[in-house]
Amino acid sequence: MKLYNFFRSGTSHRLRIALNLKGLDTQYIPVDLRTEQHLKDDFKAVNPQMLVPALATDDGKVLIQSPAIIEWLEETHPSPALLPTTAHERAHVRALAAIVGCDIHPINNRRILEYLRHQFGADEAAINAWCGTWISAGFDAYEALLAQDAQRGRFSFGDAPSIADVYLVPQIESARRFKVDLSRWPLIGAVDKACAELDAFQRAAPTRQPDAG
Amino acid sequence: MKLYNFFRSGTSHRLRIALNLKGLDTQYIPVDLRTEQHLKDDFKAVNPQMLVPALATDDGKVLIQSPAIIEWLEETHPSPALLPTTAHERAHVRALAAIVGCDIHPINNRRILEYLRHQFGADEAAINAWCGTWISAGFDAYEALLAQDAQRGRFSFGDAPSIADVYLVPQIESARRFKVDLSRWPLIGAVDKACAELDAFQRAAPTRQPDAG
Incomplete structure (x- = not known):
């Protein structure tokens, strides 16, 4: 999987923690917010919202919005669980x-x-x-x-x-x-x-x- | 269930739609944001974050944050589904x-x-x-x-x-x-x-x- 992110972005940081807790390795693709790389056409083609993070899965699909990606991680990689049972x-x-x-x-x-x-x-x-x-x-x-x-x-x-x-x-x-x-x-x-x-x-x-x- | 909410609040409106789609009736408890009822001790005892909506369930528990409540609704009242299957x-x-x-x-x-x-x-x-x-x-x-x-x-x-x-x-x-x-x-x-x-x-x-x- 490819992780489009920026070191200082809080939502990128959040997703990196979740990926690490799940024991998943990703290819780190930096998107420099300081030089507005996220607003360029290259990145807009990845995420029309032009925000980091985005996660490209191995089947070529792109997931956006860290809350949605974290729920997806929990559903597709349930162990260790990051949500309780009840x-x-x-x-x-x-x-x-x-x-x-x-x-x-x-x-x-x-x-x-x-x-x-x-x-x-x-x-x-x-x-x-x-x-x-x-x-x-x-x-x-x-x-x-x-x-x-x-x-x-x-x-x-x-x-x-x-x-x-x-x-x-x-x-x-x-x-x-x-x-x-x-x-x-x-x-x-x-x-x-x-x-x-x-x-x-x-x-x-x-x-x-x-x-x- | 008791729904603490305010007619014009977007998060309250969102939760009302979800409850209606699930076919669930609730007791409507208005919290008037214009007179800052949400900042008073009565409501702070319901929701320490002092924001609407909050949902008091029949077992006396209080759920807050509409994204969390909507996921709870989907888990506890799965039909009709408001999320796809994959x-x-x-x-x-x-x-x-x-x-x-x-x-x-x-x-x-x-x-x-x-x-x-x-x-x-x-x-x-x-x-x-x-x-x-x-x-x-x-x-x-x-x-x-x-x-x-x-x-x-x-x-x-x-x-x-x-x-x-x-x-x-x-x-x-x-x-x-x-x-x-x-x-x-x-x-x-x-x-x-x-x-x-x-x-x-x-x-x-x-x-x-x-x-x-």
Whole structure:
């Protein structure tokens, strides 16, 4: 499989973690967002939405949108499972993932920040305040849900990584970049530490990618 | 089941359509976003994220985040199916849904527009331009994917409504409110017409809800 991605993209990072947890190797195809390679015709032919990541499967099909690709991975490579077994628990883990995947990440995306800079004259302080607002609102909710879960182990759900962790860790990385003080969310911090011990998370880190720089 | 929602909220609208397609009745509990009922302690006790919708199931559990609730509905009430049967087709339908659910709706959400108004001084023209930018980018991608799908029938996938339509129709409603010219996306327009013929979509419309006004 070919993974079209960018080292610093949060959705690319998320998908790399999921692929690593599933034990799947892919060919890394960098798409440089800084030089707007994602807006060129070559990449538009791969993904009409012109966003990373995209995953080209071995039968020549292209999957887009990391939430859809991660569900596809879970269906086609069920072991190790990244979702629990009961419907209610699956809804809980998917809700944690969606807090990050819908209500934090897309709002702090590169294209959004560019719009704020160019149309509203936002400077770096204003950008950090914007990102900090949505990260804080989402992490407050995430932390509250972790605190409510009496059965929880070392990860966002139970004692093994789930798709919730797959979404959370790249968002923590992004929060650090936007200078958000993470000490306000100790449970999230502890989950981050547990994930950081795992090879699958370590190898997915932006700094470890061939296009990092 | 109790459905905490708001007539004009796109994620509430989306969930109402899915519940109707599954033939499920719920008790409608309005949460008035205009008077910030969602930020009050009563509702925070239901959903720590303080966003609608939330679904309280008959065993007293509360599900949050419409993408997670819709997957839960599909798992617990599989008929009629709102996802196709093959993993690749499911990934395709989920990608269409995610274009709306991640890359359009959350960016045009009420809390975001309030931030733009208060922190960046955005007026109504600037708000409409902001919303129009993200709706257009997402609908361009959605339309391109519809055009690429040679097997497609009257809906976003095949000849029956799927979760893609569940996400799309409320976003079209929102696009009209932000004065986006929809004639640019004829395939999306045709899907909207096909959905509008169905009772499940008609009954979910914002204007048909008890709190509409």
